[in-house]
Amino acid sequence: MKEIKGKTAVVTGAGGGMGRSIALALANEGANVVVVDIEEELAKAVAAEVAEYGVGSLGLKADVSKLKDIEAVADAAYDKFKSVEILCNNAGVTLRPFRAHWDASYEDWNWMMNINFWGVLNGHLTFVPRMMNTPGEKHIVNTSSMASLMDIAGHAAYSASKAAVDGLSNSAREELKLFDIGVSVFHPGAVRTRITTSDRLMDEKHKSEQKYVKSWSDYVNEISNPIVESKKVVEPEIDPDVPTNAFEYISPKHTGMFVIEGILKNKPHIMTHPLPMDKIQSRFDGILGAVPTYPES
Template identity: 65%
Template sequence: MEELAGKSAVVTGAGGGMGRSIALALADAGVNVAVVDIDEAAALSVSNEVAERGVKTFGIRTDVSNFDDVKKLADTAYNHFGSVEILVNNAGVTLRPFRASWDTSYDDFRWMMDVNYYGVLHGHMAFVPRMRETPGEKHIVNTSSTASVISIAGHSAYSASKAAVDGLSNAVRDELKTQNIGLSILHPGAVRTRIATSERLRPEDEKSENRGVKPWADYVQNVANPIVAGQTGPAEDPDVATSATEYITPNDVGRLVVEGILGNKPHILTHPAPLEALQERFDTLLAGQPQPAK
């Protein structure tokens, strides 16, 4: 998109963390913002921050795993703003502790897909038909993860849900090129947000803390990934990452997303790319090529 000022955006999962950062960065660029979160109080609080930037805004509770909820959100946004040019499907959840796939319940997998994948799909289905009818440039940002492009043992349910987001987004991007709609996939690394406490949203009998889930770390020694290992990092995280694995605050994520929208970037990373892991995946893919019969 060449110009953001005067446009209107819907940002899910915007009651804190990366979503809040994105909402505020868009507002700073002159964009009207609908602040959406399953936590209504958090959505209203961030909406008040957005309003201080001098743009139109409203906060609303929406459960993105519920398609009827998302359709109502679309109706509200179009009634409030008249149009929506930017859609950020950012809401997501995760599991703690990390666990082996065989220690991951069916409900764990289902919950992860309902929010992380179907939440994105619901946003797509509720908004894209109307966005196609709106003149001018539009853009969608779907939040995935670095967990979709590198392998993280103990994180199978989350990785699967984010890989599904990638598969959908990559195909949709090519489709939307014909509709004057850009699409970026946001791949966060270790960003310090409240996503680690996602299970606060689950019924008591489904929460991992009440089921005695065996941590993945119990199966292995010297866990290299800082998130899997549960490292807390320094007293204060930096805003900008200097390595692929360090924790950062969400403060700068909004700027990165705004730049990604302006540049129509297919992928937006919050950290330097994990080059060794990406190279390993690429090499194993090439190694699977068919060889001439002997």
């Protein structure tokens, strides 16, 4: 996409954190922004910030896991702005504590996939047919995670949901080239947002069950290191602007800048951190090592 100015963007999960950063960065580039969040007051607050950039804004409440909610967002966006050229499927949740895949309940898995994967798919099913009929360049950014690129014990449900986002996005990118729609997968590393408190969005029964979940670290301590000295983790007072590794927390303030660059350059993948090359290489070494060799005839 050569220019963002004058376009209209829809950003989900935009009531705070990375979504807010993306929304404000788009507004700074001159785009109208529809700010979507399950927490309505936050959506409207960020929409008011967007308006300060002199562009059009709209704050809407929606549960991305519900197709009807996203269809209502699309109707409102097209009613007000007539077109949508940029879609950022950013809303997502995670589980704490980390847990073995067998200790994640069916409700945990269902909740995670409904929001992290179906939330993205609902965005595609709702907006793509309309965007295909819109002239000019368009772009979709789907928020995945660096967790989809490497293997993390205790993080199976989250990683699986993000890997599903990758699969959808990569295929959609090839399909939508025909319609002048770019697709980027956003793989943030550690960003300090409220995602670690995602249980606030669970129903009360599901939320209450979280206190009884066995942490993955308990298995590690019991099996690998039964006697562990408790150490206090010292958090930095200020998050670095330039992280040195994928697990070093950064402020969400710069994440919008990375997304803007990804849209303008039509990047297949957008990163926020240095890649954990040892973990990524380990995965791909396993793939390369699985290539069969055939006996010479």
